[in-house]
Amino acid sequence: MLGDNDGILSGAHFLDGDHACAEGAIAAGCNFVAGYPITPSTEVVERLAWRFPGTGGTFIQMEDEIASSIAIQGAVWAGAKAMTVSSGPGISLMLEHIGLAAMTEVPCVFVNVQRGGPSTGLPTLPAQADMMQARWGSHGDYEVIALVPNSPQECFDLIIHAFNLSEQYRVPVLFMMDEVIGHMTEKVVVPPRDQIKITPRRYTKLPPGEYEPYRAGDDLVPDFAKAGDGHRFHITGLTHNEKGYPVMNAECQEQLVCRLVDKIRTNVEQISFFHEDGLEDADVVVITYGISSRVTMRAIREARKKGVKVGHLRLVVVWPFPEEYIRRLAKQIEAFVVPEINLGQVVLEVERCAAGTCDVISIQHAGGAVHKPRTIYDAIVEAVR
Amino acid sequence: MSMTPAVENPVEQLLRSERMPHIWCPGCGIGTTVNCFARAVEECVSDLDNLIIVSGIGCTGRVAGYLELDSFHTTHGRAIPFATGLKLANPKLKVVVYSGDGDLIAIGGNHFIHAARRNADITVICVNNFNYAMTGGQIGPTTPLDAVGTTSPYGVCERPFNLPFLAESCGAVYVARWTAYHVRQMTRAMCEALNKRGFSFVEVITPCPTLYERRNRLGSGLDRMQWFKENSVIKNGVDTRECDIALRQKIVCGKFVDVDRPSLLEMVEAKMASVLHRRRWERMSREQQKPIAMRPMKG
Incomplete structure (x- = not known):
């Protein structure tokens, strides 16, 4: 093959x-x-x-x-x-x-x-x-x-x-x-x-001698060079400056670690990827990811048959978490329902973003199976009662 | 006033001079090994762009950062698997792992034995100073029986590894041991190791006067060099089972193993050539460049 x-x-x-x-x-x-x-x-x-x-x-x-x-x-x-x-x-x-x-x-x-x-x-x-x-x-x-x-x-x-x-x-x-x-x-x-769309690696165009492995532009992402290309660069897991050399002080630490974090945090909107279904007039929104989203579809279908205005937000990118989006959504609805096959993980982020503006209901499962649709259905119905 | 003419450092082009002074203590042997390595590279490697150095963590782990080569200071114990991935993904590169005994043999011991077993195409230089020096002189898997370290204040009760025996029994095709005193032999060994295909291993015994030598009353760095001079026994080709190191006992040095066995890359190439269509394989292997040219040492 x-x-x-x-x-x-x-x-x-x-x-x-x-x-x-x-x-x-x-x-x-x-x-x-x-x-x-x-x-x-x-x-x-x-x-x-x-x-x-x-x-x-x-x-x-x-x-x-x-x-x-x-x-x-x-x-x-x-x-x-x-x-x-x-x-x-x-x-x-x-x-x-x-x-x-x-x-x-x-x-x-x-x-x-x-x-x-x-x-x-x-x-x-x-x-x-x-x-x-x-x-x-x-x-x-x-x-x-x-x-x-x-x-x-x-x-x-x-x-x-x-x-x-x-x-x-x-x-x-x-x-x-x-x-x-x-x-x-x-x-x-x-x-x-x-x-098939492929994002190519961002190789530097600078010649050896001018290239610095950790000098980043406006988007905070430095260009790449590979070993053997003549740049004679140094790479270390220690806190390092733009040249890649270790620097042991608070200033360099702040500059480096803040850039590593900010290159993602300032691009959350570009990186975020989710599917929305029926959020326009929803009173309750089920937030899911992975296999739990498929069990949830059945629960939502049944709840809608009973006249419950329930929407489905499926996160494809969970990290970075779409904080701003969840904050806005929290103001428009009565409750989030968050089914996960764990004892409450991503729901903590939902609670943090909702910050009391709506209810957040965690549907937990210790693992070993997926949720029963009925469990999620009951939580949806309970949320709007 | 007359000025002494400045003497040019013969290995300066291989050092990141802007990073000097280095972190090593006076009397430490690591700098001596770097000098020998630089001379071996000047002697034997014709294409410096394709020579890559990978270190782990610890005093010797800092070597990568002082050599003007593409250099990687990785995580504790993991230089060998990093180097294995680097070499497999670009067989044209010559990849050297340069690290300490604690890094390579304790936390990295599993990677060491498996890289030797699969005859990975890398050269491993292990600077053995008998203790964890960066963290203040704790004992390790090479500390001789009864020697003192901060985590063994009454003396070590565990048998140490005999590194040449370990390397040979796991499959290394080149194994040598020298001390920091034996700069010419060490340089030659590094050059020979660089010229091998497969897993080549050079152990260098060095003084750590700040910690190991001081706590064990073995004298200054200079005293220790004198001791190496007087108490090393050169036994080329000796059975590596005779290479154990004990406190205040003679140290067996020499080239112990130099054999040819197909390397990991050669084994993979042969296997792929036998299972894939010949034409497809020829196209793929043309794309895959051969390792860089090495020169054997003169004289």
Whole structure:
């Protein structure tokens, strides 16, 4: 199975989310993946190990997740487009390197096919309980982007978007699948090459001697150079100046860390991506992401039959959180209902933004299954009573 | 008043002079190893743009930041997997990992043994000063039995690693050990290691007079160099099982291993050539450039 010249399998397929994610990565131009086996994400790397020889990519199974999460960063500095794939316990081991990628501004993608936790938890069953880890997992202040697909088709489409965002902002992007999405098989349409939009890496045009690896322009994102191009640059995870050299003082720390955070925070509107359904006259809005959005659709259909004015806001990009948008929405409605397969994570952000202007109802689930539509239906009806 | 004519530093073009003075203590051996490495590079590497240096964390971890090469100061213990990814993604690069014993062998020990096992195409230079110096002199996996460190004030009760034996038994194709006193031999070893395909390993024993030597009453940096001179036993080709290091005992030095075995990249290339259509493989391997030209050391 070789696909077109770039290895893209244009056409209609019947794929599960893990395999669709692998095909999307190939379509995005990903040519380096390092991974370590872990349920329920292993099928992604299995497919890439099988497919990459034909597309010119390199797959290596490393000795652990820590190695995988930094091997991809070495590969990016060599000019590759790279990602790693894991699930909760593996992602926990990778956190230091999510911080390294944020600090050294390495465009790369971390796929997390979420399963029940904490610890070994439920390897074969779903959860959405790593959402706050995705946001805050590594130490220090930093920003990432996190996308959540809700179907195999979106695993394909959004992993391409994840690579594009990582290149545009030079930031690690977390791709937050879950066990159900990963193992659910549906129709996946792979478009022709010329219909796939790819954001190229922002290589510097400056000659060696003039280029400084961390001098950023107005958009706060510095241009990239790869190892071997003659720039003789230095890259460090220490607090560094524009030249990339370590500087141990509060001024440099403020300048660097504020830029790393601001390059995302000042672009929240551009990065935000959500689907709205029936928000115009809604009294209650259900905020969802990932697999929970699909259970919610049934609950909303039933509630509307009973005459409840209920809208659906599905977040595709959860981090950065669309704070302003939620604040405005909170003033127009009576309640938010937030179903998540965790014991209340993204709902905390909703509460913070609503700040008492409307009710916020958390529909929690400890993991191992998806919500019953009835539970969400009952919460919707209760919210408008 | 007559001025002494300034002597040009013969390795200045390889140093980031703007970053001097460096952070290393007087009497520390790391600077000596950097001098030897720079001379080995001048001697053996014809294309500096494609020579990449990767360090971990610690005193030796700072080496990357002082060399005027594309250089990466990564996370603690993870220089080897970073270097592995870098090399696999661009086989044209010559990738050197330069770090300390604690970084490479304790926290990074798993990566070390696996890189040696898969014969990854990297050169690893391990500066062994027998302790964690950046954090104030704690014991590590190379600290000799009974030596004192801040986390072992009554003396170490664990057996240390014998690094040449560890590297050889895991699959390294080149293994040598020298002390900071043996600058010519060390330079030659670094040059030979740079010329190998696959996993090459050079251990350099260095003084840490501020912490390890002081706490263990081993004298100043200079005393220790004198001690290395008088107590090193050169045994080229010796069985690496005889390379254990004990406190105040003689140190076995030399080139222990220099064999040829297909490297990771060569193994991958051979496998892919056998499973893919020949024409497709030829197109792909043309695109994949060969490693940079290296010169063997003169004399």
